[in-house]
Amino acid sequence: MNLGLVARVDLRQAVLLLGDGSELACRMRARFMDRAKRLRGALVAGDEVEWDTDEQGTPVVEEVLPRRNSFTRRAAGFPPREQVLAANLDEVVVVASLARPGLREGLLDRVTVAAEGAGLPLRIVLAKADLVAADEGERPAALYRAMGYPVHVVSAPAGRGVAELYAALRGRRSLVVGHSGVGKSTLLNAFEPSLGLRVGAVNAVTGRGCQTTTAAVLVRLADGTEVVDTPGFRAFAPWGLDRAGLFHAFRDLRGLAAGCRFRDCAHLAEPDCAVRAGVDRGAATRERFESYRRLVEELEQEGEA
Numbered sequence: 618m619n620l621g622l623v624a625r626v627d628l629r630q631a632v633l634l635l636g637d638g639s640e641l642a643c644r645m646r647a648r649f650m651d652r653a654k655r656l657r658g659a660l661v662a663g664d665e666v667e668w669d670t671d672e673q674g675t676p677v678v679e680e681v682l683p684r685r686n687s688f689t690r691r692a693a694g695f696p697p698r699e700q701v702l703a704a705n706l707d708e709v710v711v712v713a714s715l716a717r718p719g720l721r722e723g724l725l726d727r728v729t730v731a732a733e734g735a736g737l738p739l740r741i742v743l744a745k746a747d748l749v750a751a752d753e754g755e756r757p758a759a760l761y762r763a764m765g766y767p768v769h770v771v772s773a774p775a776g777r778g779v780a781e782l783y784a785a786l787r788g789r790r791s792l793v794v795g796h797s798g799v800g801k802s803t804l805l806n807a808f809e810p811s812l813g814l815r816v817g818a819v820n821a822v823t824g825r826g827c828q829t830t831t832a833a834v835l836v837r838l839a840d841g842t843e844v845v846d847t848p849g850f851r852a853f854a855p856w857g858l859d860r861a862g863l864f865h866a867f868r869d870l871r872g873l874a875a876g877c878r879f880r881d882c883a884h885l886a887e888p889d890c891a892v893r894a895g896v897d898r899g900a901a902t903r904e905r906f907e908s909y910r911r912l913v914e915e916l917e918q919e920g921e922a
Contacts, residue, residue, distance in 0.1 A: 618667035618679065624835040626660050631678050633668065634837060643668050643676040658687060658701025662833040662845050663790065665705065688735050688792055691854040697919050699856045703792045703833050703845045708738040710786070710844075712795035712804065715770075716748035720757060724796060724853055726867075726908035729766070731855035733866035740767050740791070742782060744800040747772035760902065764868045773800060773807040783808050783842075790835075790843040797849025805846060809838050860913055867909050869901040885910065 621633030621641060629650060633641045649660045660666070665682040684704045692700035711728040713720055725741060732739040741761050746754045754770040762768050767785065771778035782804075793801050835845045858866065860883060865871050874882065876891030884892040896906045 618669055621666050621668050623662050623664040641676055643678045645678050661701050661704050662835040663704040689856045691856045706792050707789040708740055708791050710740045710791045710793045712742045712744055712799050712801045714745045714799040715743055715754050716745050718798055722904055723908055727853045730866040734858045743770045746770045746777055747775045773803045779807045787842050792845045794847050863912055
């Protein structure tokens, strides 16, 4: 058997990166190909696989090697299902724009929860800093830095913060996620313009991004650094966490829970809740608590809490 790294999975084939840096298109066995199996992550970018050639000499993916981790979300639609985005990652990088479209901290919270649940380090990038006043970028940056997350305030067109961000990613495999139009592909092009990644234009009427990436794509840069670019999200929900796990993923809230009257406090309506009291006195932000509450409501609606 030969070894390869999955760079991209299409409907009927996978593109592998080989040890010499070349790419190889491989046919997939039927067990990898139906939609339900693809959503469950039978084969995703970042997988290490064994491949061989069939009787006609066509390369075929035969087996997926055990993963050290994966990053998942709840797939769109019902019933709720897991969608695996990528595997064997060193970290998750969530990109949010400060303008055009404006910052949506709810997405940051949701990706933060998913990364915490997966046990993956998270890095936050606040893009398009050239479109806002300096303090507009530093306020959310300070909030998430206080929780222990590295935050980069960048402007790809102006070159602000790009070199520092790339230095942090160098030599690692990073999954890059974010809403459509926030500038993920622009940022990757700033790292290495020869990649030729398409840049999505933002709809001038709605302010929503036009999605340009149609599947997760692992790209290896000239120095060996790897990034996995993903389709822009319209919405994002974590997968596989119960209510206790969800709360534990909120670093700033869980630190307040020791003072709750009840050990099994859900921090929603129980008396003598130290978490809600902490939010009231400013120990954590109201916005972060509302993110937690909304996610609990979604779990309850699906019967998962």
